[in-house]
Amino acid sequence: MQTFIGSNDLGSFLFTYFYIFVFGACFGSFFMVVGLRLPQKENLITPSHCDACQTKLKPWHLIPIIGYMALKGRCSHCGHHIPIIYPLFECLTGSLFMLIVYLMRFRAETLISLLFVSLLLICTVSDISARKIPNIITYPAFVILLVLRLSLSQLDPWWFTLLGAGVGFALLLLLGLLSYALLGQKGMGGGDIKLFTVVGVVIGPIPLLVTLVLASVLSLVYVGIDFAITKTLKRKLPFGPFIALAAFGSYLYLSGMWDHLMYLFK
Incomplete structure (x- = not known):
């Protein structure tokens, strides 16, 4: 498999991927x-601070990875x-960005891949920390990815993009209503439904069904392991993190990145 650099200079290759x-x-x-x-409706530009003493962090404390190591945690x-x-x-995040660029090279689909993974990561953090995925995350992501998918890298046929969005929304909404009707409790949250709608935009309707099954299996496995440990x-x-993990797995296969990964290990 050839790299996108087009050069045998190992130093340039390593520097590029390190960057x-x-x-x-x-x-x-x-x-x-x-x-x-965002789930707490806090200002994004407010200076970061220590959760315990509220002391504002200095700029060098915020350097990714290095700041943590320098402070010794x-x-x-x-x-x-x-x-x-x-x-x-x-x-x-750095590893995923590096992997995507290496496998996808520089093309239109690479931009969609990076934005899609970014959305999945943000939604995972939001859902784990606050049990919700705010509209301010999913709405802009829907518009941006829909425009990019239709204009830069269409699914074949093109209307699969719109169909995927519709199926994603309707499917999780239906499951949520059934859960409420049969079990008397809230099923899928609105954030999960909207996230799944965006996933449908990116991967289309058929892989979306696989994604739902995979997300459900992953959640059941987690529940089983957690029950075995905590009783x-x-x-x-x-459910958002399981949607994100399953969606990334489906996209990894659909985009051809999985085939490239398998080629590397041959």
Whole structure:
């Protein structure tokens, strides 16, 4: 498999992907802020601070990964432990950006891939932290990805994009109504329905059905493992992270990135 660089210079190759990783890690830090603050209707430009002592963090504290390592995982003022999820999430985002660019190279679909993964990451943080996915995240994502999918990289046929959105919305809405009618409790949240609608825009109606099945299986596996450990069943389980994981898996296969990954390991 040839790289997009078109050069045998290993130094240039490593520098390029290191730059992409850093670029992704910086976005990962921002995605974490967005996912945590928007559900609480907090200002995104408010300076970050320590959760324990409220001391404002200095600019060098906010450098992705490096800032955490320099602080040794603790607030410089009160010594409060900083959750390791922050640098891990930054590493994850940087790695995903690097992987996508490597597998997709520079083309129209790469932009859609990066935006789609960014949406999934933000929604995962939001749903885990606050049990909701705000409209301010899904509405702009729907418009942007719909325009990009129709203009830059259409599904074949083109109306699969619109059909995918319709199926995604109707399917989860129906499941939510059935859950309420049969079990007497709220099923799918509005955020889950809207996220699934955006997923339908990107991958189309048929892969969307596979995504729903996969997300359901993943959630059941999680519930089973959690019950085996804690011996209790959680009544409220955020479904957004499972949608995100399943959607990324479906897109990985649909976009051809999975085939490229398998080629690398041959």
